Every structure is written in structure tokens, then in C-alpha cells.
Amino acid sequence: MQNYSIKILSYFFLILFTECILEDKKQSIIDSIELEIKIERFDQKFNSVSKTNLDNLKKNYPFLFPKQFDDDFWIKKKNDTIYKLLSSAVNEKFNNLDLLSDNIEKTFKHLKYEFPEIKIPRIITVINNVDYQNKIILADSLLFISIDTYMGSENKLYQGIPEYIRSSMSYEFILPDIIGKFSPKFNKNSKNKTFISEMIYHGKNIYFKDIILPSHSDMLINEYTKKQYDWIIENEAFVWRYFIEKELLFVNDEKLHDRFLMRAPFSKFYLEIDNDSPPRIGRWIGWQIVKSFVNNNPEMSLSKLMSIPNEEIFNKSKYKPKKIWQ
Numbered sequence: 001m002q003n004y005s006i007k008i009l010s011y012f013f014l015i016l017f018t019e020c021i022l023e024d025k026k027q028s029i030i031d032s033i034e035l036e037i038k039i040e041r042f043d044q045k046f047n048s049v050s051k052t053n054l055d056n057l058k059k060n061y062p063f064l065f066p067k068q069f070d071d072d073f074w075i076k077k078k079n080d081t082i083y084k085l086l087s088s089a090v091n092e093k094f095n096n097l098d099l100l101s102d103n104i105e106k107t108f109k110h111l112k113y114e115f116p117e118i119k120i121p122r123i124i125t126v127i128n129n130v131d132y133q134n135k136i137i138l139a140d141s142l143l144f145i146s147i148d149t150y151m152g153s154e155n156k157l158y159q160g161i162p163e164y165i166r167s168s169m170s171y172e173f174i175l176p177d178i179i180g181k182f183s184p185k186f187n188k189n190s191k192n193k194t195f196i197s198e199m200i201y202h203g204k205n206i207y208f209k210d211i212i213l214p215s216h217s218d219m220l221i222n223e224y225t226k227k228q229y230d231w232i233i234e235n236e237a238f239v240w241r242y243f244i245e246k247e248l249l250f251v252n253d254e255k256l257h258d259r260f261l262m263r264a265p266f267s268k269f270y271l272e273i274d275n276d277s278p279p280r281i282g283r284w285i286g287w288q289i290v291k292s293f294v295n296n297n298p299e300m301s302l303s304k305l306m307s308i309p310n311e312e313i314f315n316k317s318k319y320k321p322k323k324i325w326q
Contacts, residue, residue: 026113029113030109030110030113031109033109033112033113035105035108035109035112035120036105037101037102037104037105037108037120037123038101038123039097039100039101039104039123039124039125039145040122040123040124040125041097041125042061042064042124042125042126043087043090043125043126043127043147043148044091044125045057046078046126046127047078047087047091049074049075049078050075051071051075054071054074054075061124063142064124064126082129083127083129085157086127086129086130086148086157087127089148089151089155089157090127090147090148090151093151093152094125094147094150094151097125100171100174103175104123104175104178107175107178107179107212107213108120110212110213110214111179111182111212114211114212114301114302114303115186115302115303118182119141121138121140121141121142121143122141122142122143123143123145124142124143124144124145125144125145125147126144126145126146126147127146127147127148128144128146128148128149129148130146130148130149130157130158130161131146131149132149132161132165132169134146135149135150135169135173135177136174136177136178136180136181137181138178138181138182143178143181145174145178149169150169150170150171150173150174151169151170152169152170152171153166153167153168153169153170154166155169162265163265164263164264164265164279165263167223167225168223172220173220173223175213175216176209176213176216176220176221176223179208179209179212179213180205180209182208182212183204183205183208183209183306184205186208186303186306186307187201187204187205187208187306188306188307188308188309188310189201189310190309190310190311192252192310192311193252194249194250194251194252195243195248195249195250195251195252195253195256195257195260195282196249196250196310196311196314197310197311197314198256198257198261198282198286198310199260199261199282199283199285199286199289200286200289200290200310200313200314201286201310202261202280202282202283202286202287203283203284203285203286203287203288203289203290204286204290204305204306204310204313205283206221206222206283206284206286206287206290207287207290207291207294207302207305208302208306209221210287211302222278222280222283222284222287223280224278225278228277228278229278231276231277231278232277232278232281232284235273235277236285236288236321236322237321237322239281239285240285240321242269243285256282260280260281260282260283261280261282261283262279262280263279263280264279264280265279266278266279267279267280267281267282288319288321289313289314289317289319290305290313290317292317292318292319292320293305293313293314293316293317293319296316296317296318297316
């Protein structure tokens with residue numbers, strides 16, 4: 001019996017050792033990818049613009065200067081009281097973005113490893129009047145970072161913005177938000193807009209972030225506080241049972257998207273627990289289903305996973321949360 005236990009333990013350590021070697025090899029390949037990222041500080045350049053050098057800025061960034069607006073419009077915008085206030089706050093918070101540039105470079109190398117065909121965009125920071133609906137914009141070969149939307153959830157300039165939105169307006173969310181713009185490019189969605197299909201679609205997007213950003217916590221990737229994360233871990237079985245008993249999985253109802261998939265203060269079960277529940281809970285369940293599917297298909301690449309129909313992932317996931325029938 002003792003020899004058997006020793007063999008089992010030795011086998012376990014062999015597997016662990018092999019996984020570490022493979023992971024180190026993968027990281028070595030990622031690190032060797034030739035890539036150089038430079039963040040263009042359009043926000044700072046625009047802040048110092050004048051009528052004498054405006055033409056040069058327009059030449060370098062024509063896509064940021066719609067032709068229907070004349071030069072006087074841009075000078076007036078630059079001197080606008082609100083814009084100057086935002087610009088000053090951004091310069092104080094983000095005078096130097098070298099660390100962010102390094103982190104984006106490492107992340108894009110990982111992205112390039114998983115998807116060699118991807119084209120790395122030109123990265124430009126802008127001030128966009130705290131438009132938290134468009135913190136990151138990915139348009140073909142251009143990626144815009146609205147840098148004024150990442151100055152910290154407690155920033156006084158964010159007063160009046162709901163707390164559940166402010167909570168993700170901090171520096172640490174820049175990378176997850178960037179990668180979140182790439183995943184839909186590879187994520188095969190279904191024409192079947194059932195609740196379960198939409199959950200898995202969003203779950204694949206979260207899984208995408210998790211793989212490309214391995215050092216980021218589950219809480220950060222899901223935009224959950226510790227309290228919210230603890231709640232979903234404790235209540236995963238209840239949530240799944242609720243979806244099943246209410247026969248919601250194969251329903252195509254926009255209201256379910258609003259209740260369980262969209263940004264909100266909390267999820268809406270229409271029960272007393274609502275205020276305690278984290279928002280977008282359907283996305284989190286979708287992520288668990290995707291992870292269960294991957295556990296059953298450990299050799300599957302991320303690119304292959306993203307192309308698999310949502311219904312197939314669900315049917316082959318064998319998902320079953322712990323304590324489900326307790």
C-alpha cells in the first residue's frame with residue numbers, strides 16, 4: 001500500500017514537472033517573438049498644439065480631424081475649460097506610460113503566439129471627455145486608449161458616474177479592456193441567440209482574456225470585487241439550478257441579456273438576493289462551461305476553441321457545478 005502511494009505521488013510530481021517544462025518552453029517562444037510597441041501620446045501633442053503647428057498634427061493623425069471642422073474649432077477645443085482640466089489630470093496621473101507600453105508589448109507577443117496572423121495596431125492615447133462607453137476603440141489598424149477614463153475609481157472628476165461603472169475606470173483595467181476588443185474578432189458567435197449560446201459566447205471572451213493575460217486575477221478579468229467574486233463562488237450551483245428550473249437556457253429573450261449578461265449594478269433574479277449578486281453572472285457561468293469543455297479537451301488551442309459553435313461547447317462540456325443538488 002505504501003509503495004502504491006509513493007508511485008501515485010511520483011506520478012503526480014512527474015506530471016507537474018512536465019507541465020512546468022512545457023510552460024517554460026511556451027514562455028520562451030513568446031518572449032522570442034520580435035515586436036516593438038510604442039504608445040503615441042496624441043493627448044499630450046494636442047495639448048501643446050497651436051495654429052502654427054496644427055497642420056503637422058493633422059497630417060500625422062488625419063483620422064482624428066474630421067474635415068467638416070476648421071482649425072479654429074480645434075484650437076477652441078484645446079482651450080476649452082473642461083478639456084484643459086482633463087488634460088491636466090491625465091498628465092499628472094500618466095506623465096509616463098513606459099510601463100504600460102512594456103506590458104502591452106508582452107501581451108501582444110502572447111496574442112501573436114496564439115494568433116500568428118494578427119496585425120498589431122498603432123496605439124494612440126486620446127482624451128475623450130470621459131466617455132466610459134468607449135474606453136478602448138479598435139478600428140482596423142488603429143487602437144485608441146481613452147486615457148482619461150482610467151484615472152482611478154475615486155477620481156474626483158468621476159463624481160456622478162455610477163459606482164459599478166467607476167469601479168473599472170482604473171489603470172489595471174487597460175490591458176483587459178484592450179484584449180477584450182480582440183476576442184470578438186476570433187469568437188464564432190451563433191445565429192441561434194438562445195440564452196445558453198449567448199452565455200458561452202461571452203464565456204469564450206473571458207476565457208480568451210484569461211489565456212492572453214495569465215498573470216491577471218479572475219476578479220480583475222471579470223471586473224468583480226472580492227465580495228462579488230466570493231458570492232459567485234459560493235452560489236454557482238444556485239445560479240445554475242435557477243437557470244434550469246426556470247427553463248431559461250434555450251430561450252431567446254432580450255430581457256435575459258439585460259438581467260444576466262449586460263453591465264449593471266447586479267444581476268436580476270427578482271429575488272431578495274439581487275442586491276448581493278454580482279452583475280453579468282451569465283457571462284461567468286458561460287466561462288465555467290467553457291473551462292469545463294477545455295478540461296475535457298486539454299490539447300485544444302485557443303484559436304480552435306474560439307471557432308467551435310457555442311452549442312457544441314455546451315453539449316460536450318459536461319458542466320456540473322459543485323454542490324448543485326445539495
